[in-house]
Amino acid sequence: MAIYDTLFSQLDVTSSQLLVTDRDFRDPSFGHQLRETVVSLLDLKVIPVFNENDAISTRRAPYEDSSGIFWDNDSLATLLAKELDADLLIMLSDVEGLYSGPPSDPQSKIIHTYINEKHGKLINFGEKSRVGRGGMQAKVAAAVTAASKGVPAVIASGFVTDSIIKIMRGEKIGTLFHNEANVWDCSKEVTTREMAVAAKDCSRHLQNLSSEERKKILLDIAGALDANVDLIISENEADLAAAQDSGYEKSLVARMTLKAGKVGYLYISSSQQYPFIYLIMFGHSICSHYIFVDNKPC
Incomplete structure (x- = not known):
């Protein structure tokens, strides 16, 4: 704990050690007391550092999950x-994330999004490090458990500068575990370069379209919006409910609110050589009134 105190003090941050045992979590009232303690510390700008209370722990080697509560960090x-x-749960390791095999194997590739159905039986974890109890296999098991309980988890390297900040920015770092990751699965891995090249190719293709072809695309989009108003409103209501449950400010929730008139209206001025298409769409601040789309060639 002394090293935490030393490092945090260099940033004028106070830390506090909280020691727990698996027996604590058997008490139904402990969870409430734990939350109150952590909230109070954070309100005081104090960083809580948790660890198992080894002084009174009854565990003996070989270490195993005999309690079914917790057995390692x-x-x-x-x-x-x-x-x-x-x-979010972030677990830092001495490697950049979860690999398809031992990190020392040149053939091993990092897995950026873990899908249990896809990767569960295919990974060769190799040997664990000399420190700790469970190694990468234990981290994966813990991350899968967290994700199944609704808490996304990321395994990343603690040796990468600003790794936590990069994760919070949403950068592609480490391995993500999420309970809906199987929905995001792609049959083919696509690199950032491949996506950029594909986007550029599509941009060139759009530029080569005639004005009539562009007009048809915009009309198809408008028609799809008009035909799916009920579905869009329904999905928006679900998003609003989730935003309210997450504690978003009322003003932000109001900006996300959609009404039927904001989704489906289409007007074409046929008197123009290059018609303007006016779409009333999403109620965000950047398009709170009209979106003007001009299909005139550039």
Whole structure:
């Protein structure tokens, strides 16, 4: 704990150690007390540092999950993430994330999004490090458990500069575990370069279209909006409910609110050589009134 105090103090940040045991979590009232303690510390700008209370722990080697609660820091982190209703669990390791095989193997590739149905039985974890109890296999098990309980998890390297900040920015770093990751699965891995090249090719293709072809595309989009008003409104209502549950400000929720008139209206001025298409769409601040789309060739 002394090293945490030293490092945090260099940033004028206070830290506090909280020691727990698996027996604590057997008490139904412990979760409420735990949340109150953590909230109070954070209100005081104090960083809580959790660890198992080894002084009174009854565990003996070989270490195993005999309690079914937690048995190492990885499973403890998952348990705390659930108890504290965390938005995200980040587990730092000595490698950049989860690999398809031992990280030392040149053939191994990093897995940026873990899908249990796809990767669960295909990964060769190799040997664990000399420190810790469970190694990467334990981290994966903990991350899968966290994701199944609604807490996304990321395994990344603690040796990469600003890795936590990069994760919070949404950068593609480490391995993400999410309970809906299977929905995002693609049959083919596409690199950033391939996506950029494909986008550029499509841009050139659009530029080569005639004005009539562009007009037809815009009309098809408008028709699809008009035909799916009920579905769009329904999905928007679900998004609004999720935003309210997440504690978004009322003003932000109001900006996301869609009404039928904002989705389906289409007007074409046929008297123009290059007709203007006016679409009333999403109620965000950047398009709170009209979107003017001119299909005149550039």
